[in-house]
Each structure stands twice: as C-alpha cells, then as structure tokens.
Amino acid sequence: MTVQIITDSTSYLPQDLREEYGIKVVSLSVTFETESFREEALDNDTFYRKMAESSRIPTSSQPSLQELYEAFVAPIREGRPVIGVFLSAELSGTYNSALLVRDQLLEQYPEAQVEMIDSRTAAMEMGLAVLAAAKAAKAGELFVAVIERVKRVLERSRLIFAPEVLEYLRKGGRIGGASALLGSLLQIKPILTVIEGKAAVLEKVRTKGRAMETMIKILLEDVRTKGLGDVVVHHINNEIEALHIADILKEALQVVVPICPIGPVIGLHVGPGTVGMAYYTLK
Incomplete structure (x- = not known):
C-alpha cells in the first residue's frame, strides 16, 4: 500500500x-485576545491585517x-504505512504530541507501520x-x-531568512542563538537560519538590500558546490521583495x-517584512 505522508500547517505546502x-495536513492555531483560528482556516491577508x-x-x-489521532488512524485502518513530519520540537509541542498518538495507535494496531519525524526546522525547509x-x-x-528520503533531504536543506526586526522572535521566545543581537540591532540586519x-545567526x-544579496550569494555557492535539489522563496507579507529574489534566482x-x-x-x-528562502542540495 502507498505510504501516507502527514505534516502540519507550518510546512506551508501549496494546496495543489x-x-x-x-x-495530509493537520493545523496549528493562532489566538488573538478574544478569538482563535485554525491556521488552515485563516487567510494570510486577514491574519496580518488583524495582527x-x-x-x-x-x-x-x-x-x-x-x-492528530484522526489524521493517522484513517490510513492505518486502510492498512497503509504512515509517516508524520512535524515542526521542530524546539518551536512547538506538535511532535511530542504526535509521539503520544503513535504509542496509542501501536497499542490498538500492533502491526501498523508508523514513523514520526522531528524536522528540526519549519516552513518549506520542512515542506x-x-x-x-x-x-x-x-x-x-x-x-x-x-x-530515508525525508531524512536525507533534511540533512541537505537550509532555511535562511532576513527578518525586518527581531522583536517578534524575542517576544515569542523563539530567538535561540540570535539573542546576542538584541543589544546591537540599530546598525545590523541579521540573516538567520535554523540550527538545532x-x-x-x-x-x-x-x-x-545587502541581506538579500548575501542570502542569494549563500544559496548560489551551495548550489555551485553541491547541486540543487529544490528551492522556494519565502516571505511574510512582503511579496514585492520575494518576487525580486525569485527573479534573480530564476x-x-x-x-x-x-x-x-x-x-x-x-x-x-x-514578523511581517521578512524574506528568505528554503532549499536543499543534492549532496
């Protein structure tokens, strides 16, 4: 039977x-002061306007x-192997919850083939x-x-991005190794990646502008030495700059x-204004 692949909404895979x-995609959610929305049910324009x-x-x-249970149990009942690939456990409890679901499913269906993978990243590096x-x-x-295909791509992949500000990462507690920049942001535009x-940084x-040039240079050097598997340009409410990067890369x-x-x-x-790219190489 064909293997079923399941991920979460932060992969941002296009619907087509x-x-x-x-x-199959399971959705995280966002909550404003008085309203909650499933990410899959909230379009980006509405969200960033509300924010x-x-x-x-x-x-x-x-x-x-x-x-999570319902997403996995349906293909298991059909006799299909299932692989889940989720947002970094350092950023969300989704992966750890998926492990609990896996254990429950294997108790109910001991012959099932179920694998949960912590991508250790997010967005289209995972996607x-x-x-x-x-x-x-x-x-x-x-x-x-x-x-093995999932793990091989993740080992050869990279997510690089240039946020407009670090304030959103700081307030959300997701700043990781970029925290050293907080005291000297006035004269710096950091290029960030995801490590562990x-x-x-x-x-x-x-x-x-220099950040965009540097990101492109990093990607092109990686591709020159290792070959290109696949690439996408990311943006957060900043399509104009994303189009510019995509044209240069094309x-x-x-x-x-x-x-x-x-x-x-x-x-x-x-935070809004961010641009970046996700890609993986052939070696």
Whole structure:
C-alpha cells in the first residue's frame, strides 16, 4: 500500500501539491485576545491585517491530540504505512504530541507501520522534505526508503531568512542563538537560519538590500558546490521583495522558483517584512 505522508500547517505546502501527492495536513492555531483560528482556516491577508490592528502579538497552539489521532488512524485502518513530519520540537509541542498518538495507535494496531519525524526546522525547509517523501511514496517506494528520503533531504536543506526586526522572535521566545543581537540591532540586519531547531545567526549585514544579496550569494555557492535539489522563496507579507529574489534566482539557476508566503503561526513569531528562502542540495 502507498505510504501516507502527514505534516502540519507550518510546512506551508501549496494546496495543489498537497492534492497532487496526497499529503495530509493537520493545523496549528493562532489566538488573538478574544478569538482563535485554525491556521488552515485563516487567510494570510486577514491574519496580518488583524495582527497589525491588535495591541498584542497573538499566540499559537499545537493541534489537538484528537486531530492528530484522526489524521493517522484513517490510513492505518486502510492498512497503509504512515509517516508524520512535524515542526521542530524546539518551536512547538506538535511532535511530542504526535509521539503520544503513535504509542496509542501501536497499542490498538500492533502491526501498523508508523514513523514520526522531528524536522528540526519549519516552513518549506520542512515542506520540501515532505514533498520529496510524498513523491517517493507516489512512485511506489517502500516505508523505510521513504523515511530515508525525508531524512536525507533534511540533512541537505537550509532555511535562511532576513527578518525586518527581531522583536517578534524575542517576544515569542523563539530567538535561540540570535539573542546576542538584541543589544546591537540599530546598525545590523541579521540573516538567520535554523540550527538545532532554533533561530541562529548566519551573517550580519548593514542593510536589507545587502541581506538579500548575501542570502542569494549563500544559496548560489551551495548550489555551485553541491547541486540543487529544490528551492522556494519565502516571505511574510512582503511579496514585492520575494518576487525580486525569485527573479534573480530564476535567471541564475535557470529554473522556475516558486514563491511561498508564510502563514500565521510562523509569521507571528518572525514578523511581517521578512524574506528568505528554503532549499536543499543534492549532496
């Protein structure tokens, strides 16, 4: 039976790819002072407008155990192997909840094949691994081979981004190794990445334009030495700069470079204005 791939909403996989490769998505949620929304049910324009109007940064929460259970039990009942790939456990309790669900399912269905993977990252760095796994599953690869495909892509992947400010990361407690920058932000535009599941400083430059140039340079050097697996450009309510980066990469790489907006859960922790890219290499 074809392996079922399940991920969470912070992968930000486009809907057409989910449908084409049968990827199932469980949703995290965001909460304003008096309202809560499932991320999957809230469009980005509405969310970022509401966040701009709010006096407080909203909070996020993981999927319920029940939603996770229902997502996994359906394919298991069909006799299908299931692989879940989730947001870094350093950023959310989603992965640990998925482990609890796995244990429950294996008690009920001892012969089931279930694997939960902590991506140790977020957004389309995770999404590209999920997509690669789903393509392998659709091509008929077996359970163990699909698991290895996920891990191989994650090992060769990178998420780099330039936030407009670090205030959102600081308030959300997700700043990780970038905390050393907080006292000297006035003259710095940091380029961040994700290391061991948390934000960390990759480079420090003086302007946003220089940050975009440096991110592109880093990616192109990685591709020159290791080859390109796949790439997307990310943005948080900043499509104009994302289009500019995608055009440069398209010309340099001679491939179509999709633009993938980041939604509410990651957006509230990183902040509007952010641009970046997720990619993986062939070696």
